[in-house]
Amino acid sequence: MVVTSVDASGPVVVVQARTRSRNPASCTGCGMASEWVHSRYVRQLADATVGGRPVRIELGVRRLYCENPTCAKVTFAEQVPGLTVRYQRRTPLLQQLVEAVGVVLAGRGGARMLSILNIALSRSTVLSQLMRVPFPPLTVTACPPRSPRLRPPGPSPPKQGKPMPGRLRVRLAGTRGGCSKPCTH
Known part of the structure; x- marks a missing residue:
């Protein structure tokens, strides 16, 4: 990529750039490199702010033919x-x-935070970007069974309630049944 000009005179910093025409590009379908140019066009990209001013990149890119007949x-x-x-x-x-702000603040709050950063997006856009964020992978780990503990002679400690039929016992994530040590498995 070659930057041809930068215009910082207006409210938006405009960076004009183009790709190098000598380098082959890989097809997005099959991955085969191609140099056969179909046409060129200017693509406008929004970028993070610089010095509190929005940045727009006007990037001249090539549209190429895929040389793979299949x-x-x-x-x-x-x-x-x-x-x-x-x-x-x-x-x-x-x-x-945008995704990070959307995860933390969601719609209206995210749009407000982004406007403070001079990134103009509506709350609907922030929410739609939030919906695109994949969930973190769910990992289920089983704790090993507890070993029987020897109790010193003397009065027995108070008993924990037994689960009643038809009810579930819920324990905090990261802890073992009656043990207060965090589960490291």
Whole structure:
């Protein structure tokens, strides 16, 4: 990628850039490299703010033909790793910021926080980006059975309530049944 100009005179910092035309690009369908140019177009990307000012990247990219005859894609747009993602109008950095704020503050609060950061997004957009965030993987671990403990002679400690029929005993995540030590398994 080659940056051709930066205009910081207005309220928005505009970075104009283009991709290098000599480098082949990989097809998004089959992964085969291609240099056969179909056309060019300018892609506008929003990026994280710089000095409290919004940033817009105007990136000139190529649309190429896939040279693999068995590939379902006829043409594809080249991607710049770390800067562009297919069908996205935000850079990965800005997208991660929007998702993080959406997870913590959700709709209206997230939109307010982003407006403080000079990122103009509606609460609906923040919520839709939140819905795209995958859930963390669920890991279920079983604690080993407790070994019988020897009790010193003397009065017995108060008994814990026995579970009643038709009810479940719930224990806090990360602890063993009656033990106060955290479960490390």
